[in-house]
Amino acid sequence: MAKELPKTAKAVIIGGGIIGCSTAYHLGKLGWTDTVLLERKKLTSGTTFHAAGLVGQLRTSANITQLLGYSVDLYKRLEAETGLGTGWKMNGGLRLACNEERWTEVKRQATTAQSFGLDMRLLTPQEAFELWPLMTIDDLVGAAYLPTDGQANPSDITQALAKGARMSGVSIYEDTEALDLEIDQGKIRAVITERGRIECERAIVCAGQWTRAFAARFGVNVPLVSVEHQYIITESFGVPSNLPTLRDPDRLTYYKEEVGGLVMGGYEPNPVPWAVNGIPEGFHYTLLDSNFDHFEQIMEQALERVPGLQKAGVKQLLNGPESFTPDGNFILGEAPELRNFFVGAGFNAFGIASGGGAGMALAEWVAKGEPPYDLWPVDIRRFGRPHFDTDWVRTRTLEAYGKHYAMAWPFEEHSSGRPCRKSPLYDRLKAQGACFGEKLGWERPNWFADLFADEEPKDVYTYGRQNWFDAVGREHNAVREAAVIFDQTSFAKFVLKGRDAEAALSWIASNDVAKPPGTLTYTQMLNDKGGIECDVTVARIAENEFYIVTGTGFATHDFDWIARNIPEDMRAELVDVTSAYSVLSLMGPNSRAILEKVTTTDVSNAAFPFSRVRTIGIVGCPVRALRITYVGELGYELHVPVEYATTVYDALMAAGSGFGLVNAGYRAIESCRLEKGYRAWGSDIGPDHTPIEAGLAWAVKTKKNVDFRGRKAIERQLSGGVKKMLACVVPDDPQTVLLGRETIYRNGKRVGWLSSGGFGYTIGKPIGYGYIRDPDGVTGDFISSGTYELDVARERVACTVSLKPLYDPEMKRIKA
Template identity: 75%
Template sequence: MKELPKTAKAVVIGGGIVGCSTAYHLAKLGWTDTVLLERKKLTSGTTFHAAGLVGQLRSNANITELLGYSVDLYNRLEEETGLGTGWKMNGGLRLACNEARWEEVKRQATTAQSFGLEMQLLSPSEARDLWPLMTVEDVIGAAFLPTDGQANPSDITQALAKGARMAGASIFEDTAVQDIRVEDGKIKGVQTDRGFIECEIVICCAGQWTREFAWRFGVNVPLVPVQHQYIITEAIDGVPRDLPTLRDPDRLTYYKEEVGGLVMGGYEPNPILWALDGIPPDFHYSLLPSDFEHFEPMMKQALGRVPALERAGIKELVNGPESFTPDGNFILGEAPELKNFFVGAGFNAFGIASGGGAGMVLAEWVAKGEPPYDLWAADIRRFGRPHFDTDWIRKRTVEAYGKHYTMAWPLEEHKSGRPYRTSPLYKRLQDAGACFGEKLGWERPNWFADLSSGEVPEDIYSFSRPNWFNAVAREHKAVREAAVLIDQTSFAKFALQGPDAEAALSWIAANDVAKPAGSLTYTQMLNDRGGIECDLTVARIAADDYYIVTGTGFATHDFDWIRRNIPDGMKVTLKDITETMSVQSLMGPEARKILERVTSDDVSNDAFPFGTFKSIKIAGCAVRALRITYVGELGWELHMPVENAAAVYDALMTAGKDLGLVNAGYRAIESCRLEKGYRAWGADIGPDHTPLEAGLGWAAKLKADIDFKGRAALEKQKQTGVKKMFSCFTVEDPDIMLFGRETIYRNGQRVGWLSSGGYGHTIAKSIGYGYIRNAAGVDAEFVRGGDYELDVALTRVPCQVHLGPLYDPKMLRIKI
């Protein structure tokens, strides 16, 4: 047996498709002293029993690009390595059997078009021509992606392994990793059953074993093994070798050709978790006992679509555990808990489709310190407190698995594991008719039903106007004409303290935070390419004390970004104080009058201007009042210890009753922010967008002689100009709903897609935001000089373009 090396630049743990792909790509990047360790044999974990379908379209552009890279790689891998991969670009069909699904498919086709992916819509008969074994009596239409395909999971993994060796990486089977040596928070090496390898970087691609293994080193990887079954038939007459893959989501099933027969599986609504007490030690090249009773409903659904299955011989009912995650997306990136510990796991039964691209981006992340593009949808830092709770993860993952093929409704909320985290106002808001949503475990009011008129606080989802439309309109009107109180306790809140706090934050923040105590600064934090990594608010409490507020879902990500970018040697501490502070946002033109009734402090504009904060007293309670807005009206965020939240809320609601003060939720915030043109991180802005492209250059201290992370990239871009520009679009027809990913056309040419969309109740129009792209450069004149259309579910809709806010509280009208 080949001797293990004593040192390595990086060690990859796990010899499935993702581990082998990562080693392959690291070696291609010149990291030839990469070592991959597999405890048994390559593919022997879960890769060997994967179904092998390769689809590309997702709702996120960069995840779609990642999957497209997999296809490009698989197209050339056999020629490069000389090993067969079983890869066939035979296309993929997706059926629609009701009007709602057909609307979803048409919107998916628009998304594909936005992302540059070919997707054809077919009639039932055209779909049957491609897939002659199926019945189509109930089919309304189908989508066909000609570049989708299928692969043999074991063969393609072996080809990646050979390619890795050819590029210089070393692979060792039958080598179990027993431990990782960590000293003072730094990785020093890995201990195997064959010896110790000194290294500083570990990439854990251990599939369903990843959570338990990573947990030993303080790293949280929320995934759960779930039983997943499919049948393999004997050869069936009429099954051609180039048969496309088929997904029949209304019947929860999928199909692919296999040696003249079919593979058929599905995603049942009642999945069975596996290994609740841990994975057996010798589990490799292992399957679980076939559960014919549990699979029977899937089989009945399939027989209705493919009658030939009734006469087909069944070779095997495969039951293999797969790693699933609480949100259905896979997990990539450097763990926030341990430097240089990277994860690639939780692939939700599409590891073969993801494998090539996931290995590429992980390798880039390791070698260059950041991924090649924004991967927030898959970033390990999207998780937080509830994801440490195994029971919660299991409940949510069961729901996510069961939704794999159900309708993907706009703004759909999960129901499982709730409530988990609640604010002190939860019961009061519930009694007031709140319909709650959930973010990172927090219950947050989305909208309020009028209980007196019989409204029920329950979401009914739709691609047209949803049932909460009128309720949100009421709250929106109150924001604009009276006042609202919004529970935003779920905001993530950090304290940055120490003698070097100003110096550290001045380096990390793009805007100027070196201001006097009492100042409030809206700022981005940038990567070295000038991309926006964080978008948040900073209040200066004292010379050595800053209070940082960011979005609920970004708690782990933003804390990690700030902590990692504090310059070495600086005396500063960062602490997450989210749980200790409640937040109530008082917004609207009557907000000052209401505040004056509950505090003796001077809250006049002269004494309390925009962009400042004060410590005031409300109902005898100390409150940190931040004068800032995300709805475009006069208002304050009121931050207070959680124990004071109820008293402050009651005082405000009593004081504002005759002034029209009402409760409001997050969907009213969204409607108002769209009218005002405020950006949303994770949709409108992110690591792939600079402040100059996003129209936020005013929030970067480029005129000051202060260096900051990302400044050099912005200076260069300012000289060369931008190639995309953030713009607003409105459509005249109020019944057309925009949700994001609709294609933007300028003078008949595709120039981008919407990053977010919604409805503005003051202007009574649908609103969308997105980037207009042009390789030769974009400026305001270019934007204004075009005629625009939006593709909505494959229908071209004329629209108007805007470069400023649509709503001005002083004008109370749309601004063109």
Template identity: 70%
Template structure:
């Protein structure tokens, strides 16, 4: 076939993700050219196991997977091609008390997201899956709308659907080179010549990282060997549900009267460490029976007939896996108009329909259909540039695919990576570290004699009481937090104010020395960033945001600087350490360390100033995320130890205590402070989130999202963020279902415990398509579903803890 000389959109890769993206783009009326270096499905799609499950820990990812099922339900009728899709349901077993708690919490999550997950007795599970022994089964969950599909057939049906709508799909046509002109995508080079395009979409599976890297785009994924066994037929019913047995690390599905059995062993084997061989099309790796034996030994007690069933084949096919077990979607932050859909961690068939839909909308509209932060390519950062680090972390994620998903569980591999100058000092003080974007961050501090490590549980964990000590120190005296991991940028230039004024929802035309808390909004009024800006000079702003949002927020700000304005954004994260001093005695401590006046009259809330501490220049920001008097102290990293020691010495007589990030979480819940990525994000507007006061609608200044916020303010909202409290014995961790007057109306976005209040606390949106007002929220009677049981809850729209409150508004 002769290639066209140009196409508006080029997709590279003809697996299920590429074909699904082409299908959805063509349905949107877009001009699409898909190129595959060999034949459709020849990468990893053709050997995928084909289980299709829906439930994830995030509502929107669950919605995306549900879209896949809706698509597969109609695809055969639409295209005339068989897909092998069967909605035979999915079973998940629990074989111990803790797993049963996890399953019950998953069932509640399913109910929160509108899925009918049913809890079954062992006998009821066996009635659905008679081949299994249930001697060790405590219970099971059943999702009737799960199922299985034939990966190759689904992909070919999507390909036909794409062609029927005008897409051009060309096999045996590799993209040999990505062409860039003036820093922008211009096309691809093929054996038939160059083809120009406006947008390029890489859906190349395990080949994506290498191809993207040729133009400076990082896609953190690596291939890992994944094996599953196919038995000879032995009378397995064709309507048998899929089965996941996480305590035995295995999964099962029916195939032609036999079974497919695979799993996720703890010692996964990386593949192609030195590069993927070429060609590698419709190829498998040599079966590794010795390695697979550990899964067979776990499976035999569950399915005794395996002992006598004939083995047809042991499939060993490499799949692309990622460091956090989530796939990768979105526009690359390094290159405008280059999009990625890759790294599907062996659940590409379940994700394929929805991922292709979301990616197509992203390409056409510049944004996904809803917030997809858990899979957004911008969630990665500096450590993910190193493939060896990525591989180490990815193998840990692979091995944890079926292990217990504990609340607050931390990764163990690839650590320590990024360290504050105070790392060793804090470790010797009892710090138990967590990790975020490679940064080691103190989560909590163990006292002498306490076990300085996390012991995970679904009940109150071993750090509950130590965090309580730190929490009360903030409320009653003072605590010092090392927050060096904050992402920090400088926006500088003669047009800095104009540029930031367009991007930020709050006013930034403030005097030098003022701190501005602001959101940054998309065209629908959704919150894309939630951060702090300090005006440090007439032509300069210092911007501080969360550790995990470094890539995302830098990308959002830099892309939205209007054309023609002279303003440059620079990442200065590694240049500055941050020590946060919070608590009613914070002023006493700080004033003992500096000659500068830090009184309320001279240094009020919402102001920033350069002060000196022990010979060190410090940018002090009087703000709070915990609801007490305090300062964030930003200083060059080489001064961190000196300033830390000075503060500790001054605080010795004032009850100063070290504190970590888990105390920050409990403290902010008491104050009702929002967290981006959980409580607020692109699907939430300031008015819905209770942040409308931080929007400059009272001015005549235009800003991105203004029209949407104005329209919503005139028309009202259909959801509103509220805070809920429950008895202290109730364990809240997020995703618990909210019931108002007995009717499901939402779910908790975050949950925890308030140590000053002695109550469990959760935050979540009360939803009503007919509209939500403050009175509507406050007049309801509420219950929360926690691990399938309902408990009474109280609601408020105000901070729970008020004494000595530092108002965020300033």
């Protein structure tokens, strides 16, 4: 007889795969013993039971790499703790490179691993063969080996995690389906199951490919879809048990040893979606029909790499659906649409590698209200409006799946599901040679080709200098010497209104926003550790109204952060007005002269100084003009109601014809901001970095007697010092290509890595930014007294380091 369900619980986890069981295990460790896990059938019966079980660690984010490293550490000790075997073997992981571009990618990955503290070794083809003697190596250029990677049995690890959860007091109920949530005034009150109601404050949905449909019933958007994924399991044919896992991305395949045979699968470029019209009722412990014809393309590649497969017997071609996401990263966190609704799903066939760390992070998020560290690459708030449409999600996800083992090119753009969100200027800019990128569904001009010189507005991907390098240089120089228009319509824009708007925003913002109407304030918004959660511009429009502008990709995240930090006793309402305004950024030394041609408003420096906002008229159109810059020149952001955008643009272009006005794109913005030392959220700054560490202490109101979130942490750093500081790093060799994550060495010791990298056309050199770290403390003197090198694709490059911007508008302009 099944044991009776409890009437109440602190948290209810829905889903008994590896993510749900890992979350339960870690909540138990945190003392949340009043936690219930519900599994509608049996533990692992969704997708976990048919996972391949490879455990790799390296990702392009230091924190996601750390999270996967936590999984390895957990799997090492789990059997001793619980008494249940996990099948964990730390037999290492091998990655092959079969051409020079892939070898460059692998060397870049080795540098990234070194930056993050992982031991990744570069091998010759013969050294790789000695580790993996079953393969042919005639086409190999080289390989990389991570000795701490490994493999595990997914079902065994899950059962061990479940036992560990029970040992901590967590209750697990199989054959118990969650049917519904009871919600009252936007908060969860209970989970309704087929066996009764469990009153709770928090629901944690770890239901794999079922998560999207379940969450959607409550207005929560979880962008994932199911895709068929196949691999073979061979009979034993003498495969050594200590064989490392192998990834052969140029042949789209992966391998691991299994009982003297091999598991071999891959990521085909033409994936097959599954359950397009919904997952069949009762689907569990179920595999799909093997699709031999579709797998043939993978098999052909594998036979050329591992000739022994030709004679090996095949036990099974296993076809199991897994959930994949539009960007290839999994989904964690509290849903912005519903308080206390947490998600852990969409693991893109690396749920076993992620399971330990993801469960740890999600448990901390639930218990403490925030993740253990910045997890922006997997944060559920990285998505936006296009992701509510399942057809769009599926289209983009299939592209991402097909690129799983493709070259991870710098600056690569997705091509599917485009165009989706367009500025009113889209067609005009396209006709003038715009090469568009996409962010959160928005089409944004990255650079402009010279159509008269037969340049093609198309990115040609490489790890060397990009085909658009000279075009961006032209735009950059126009910013510095004449004027440009950037179409930044995709900016996220919010209005905060109400009687207590000033008081609420003064608590949320670390800079002083309590200034007169017509004033602009650049500010961060901090967490309790002083970490930067948002980086925004605030324009005070009226006594009780603020206009807030932030980056395109942060629309969901920043809206959620601001909305949930308005104190409950204050009357202030936040509204997203992104779609109401186009933004034309007029930048450059000639920008005022051009603006004067199209408006009768006095825009002189005396009448319209820096950090001010005014409403001006341009050929009959009301324009909210913000005097601010992200490129380091005189400039104006012109926020225009969308119906006026083309009229204002045409007027500006006509007026600017005698002043050298040209179109410019986001890559010129990036090169200009690197020269000027402006920070970028998501790379240079974020929740793990404080304004003091980032060189933004000037933007924090510590001299005012006004409390704000994070103030105590900032004051502790001001009095006690910091252990890392953001610095500008410039290689001596101007031909060096910086992409970010290159290792920083000070006096021969590894002290950090670049958070961003690019090229400064005014100074004629590559530029990077990164945190220089020392556990004993970092000061300006510490930084200036060192001798520095960068590791770039495993080659050392001498460089200089500075805490000051490289460019000032008054400096002598040097041609690149």
